[in-house]
Amino acid sequence: MDLPTPGIASDAVISPGAFVADGARIGPGSRIGPGCVVGPDCVLGAGVELVAHVVLDGRVTLGDGVRVSPFATIGLPPQDLKYKGEPTGVMIGARTHVREHATIHRGSVGGDGMTRIGSDCLIMCVAHVGHDCRVGNGVVLVNNVMLAGHVEIGDYAVLQGAAGVQQFVRIGRMALVTGMAGVERNVLPFGRVKGYRAKFAGLNTIALRRRVGLSKEQVIVIARAVHDLYRGGRPEESADAVEAAHPGNAQVAEIASFARDRGRHGLCPFGRAAEDEDAEA
Numbered sequence: 001m002d003l004p005t006p007g008i009a010s011d012a013v014i015s016p017g018a019f020v021a022d023g024a025r026i027g028p029g030s031r032i033g034p035g036c037v038v039g040p041d042c043v044l045g046a047g048v049e050l051v052a053h054v055v056l057d058g059r060v061t062l063g064d065g066v067r068v069s070p071f072a073t074i075g076l077p078p079q080d081l082k083y084k085g086e087p088t089g090v091m092i093g094a095r096t097h098v099r100e101h102a103t104i105h106r107g108s109v110g111g112d113g114m115t116r117i118g119s120d121c122l123i124m125c126v127a128h129v130g131h132d133c134r135v136g137n138g139v140v141l142v143n144n145v146m147l148a149g150h151v152e153i154g155d156y157a158v159l160q161g162a163a164g165v166q167q168f169v170r171i172g173r174m175a176l177v178t179g180m181a182g183v184e185r186n187v188l189p190f191g192r193v194k195g196y197r198a199k200f201a202g203l204n205t206i207a208l209r210r211r212v213g214l215s216k217e218q219v220i221v222i223a224r225a226v227h228d229l230y231r232g233g234r235p236e237e238s239a240d241a242v243e244a245a246h247p248g249n250a251q252v253a254e255i256a257s258f259a260r261d262r263g264r265h266g267l268c269p270f271g272r273a274a275e276d277e278d279a280e281a
Contacts, residue, residue: 009046018050027064039075041087045094058106059089063119068098078105078131080149086113093119093137104129111150118155136173154189156211158204168264173254174211176204185265188226189254199271200230212251225252230270235259 009028014020017034024038027046032038035053042056045064050056054068058075068074075090077083088107091114098104102123107114111132118137123129127141130148136155141147144162151165154173165171165183172189181198190208194201203223208214214222225242232238236259243256259267 015052041089042075059087059114060106061089061091063092063094063096065095066092066098067096069100069102071100072098072102072104074098074104075106076103078108078149080108080110080131082110083108083131088113088131090115090117092117093121095119096121096123098123099125099127101126102128105131107132108149130167142179156207166265170258170261170263170265172258174204174207176207183268185268186258186263187268189258190222190251191226191268193268193271195271198268200226200268201271208251214251221246221249222251222255225249226255229255229259230267235267236262 006025008026011028012026012030014032015034018032018036020032020038021040023040025043027044027048029046030044030048032050033052036050037055039057041058042060044062047065048062049067052070055073056075060075086109090104090106096117096119105115108131115129115131115133117135120137121135121139123141124143126143127145128147129135132150133147134152136153138156139153140158142159142161145159146164148165148167150168152170154171156173157171157175159177160179162180163177163183169183169186171187172191174190175187176192177183177187178194181194182196183193183198187193190204191200192202192204193199203219205219208219225246229235229238229242239256239259243253246252
């Protein structure tokens with residue numbers, strides 16, 4: 001976005017009951033409701049709306065058209081005992097909507113100092129985005145989702161209510177995490193995981209059919225490729241062979257590339273529910 005010039009745009013509307021610190025930059029057409037607190041290092045793009053009783057602190061940048069509902073807080077210090085007040089921040093992309101009581105913490109020096117959320121996301125009530133997270137575009141975090149620090153989430157992933165994600169876990173593009181799942185390992189792109197200790201339960205067939213536009217037969221091919229990926233017990237070692245067996249298949253290539261980068265946690269284990277994936281596709 002084009003950052004607003006220092007100060008408050010002439011057509012911005014600020015409630016008499018709000019506090020905007022000197023140094024904050026408020027873009028044109030923005031609205032700041034009663035009880036809001038905007039810190040001195042905050043930057044709001046054009047058309048941003050803070051509905052009421054919103055707190056922004058630290059180096060917070062909100063893209064054009066972001067809307068933040070009452071009692072949400074963005075940019076407060078991370079829940080990290082190593083944090084000593086370093087000047088870190090949060091960046092949120094255009095048109096993202098942050099709902100009531102959500103908490104998004106600033107980054108830490110253990111990362112690059114910035115928590116990042118993409119454009120067109122929906123962060124529902126009481127969700128928590130921990131320090132140094134990387135959340136892609138179009139992501140939906142349903143009520144009470146909990147992201148620990150340094151979590152990475154790919155574009156258009158959906159995390160259903162009360163799902164919890166461990167530090168440094170990666171969730172691939174268009175993945176689906178079902179409600180109340182506890183995610184301790186990485187989730188493949190287009191994958192679906194479920195369970196108290198989350199296990200791979202098949203593909204997010206709805207995303208593949210509706211968003212990617214694949215046929216049922218094409219989805220079945222991807223499902224069988226994922227079965228082959230897990231069959232050897234170490235998906236990162238099977239990735240090259242699986243990709244080679246499906247030349248030109250963009251989704252299989254993306255899955256194989258993700259699997260090769262094991263990271264700190266490896267992939268969620270294969271669950272029994274995934275055995276029925278071919279039929280479900």
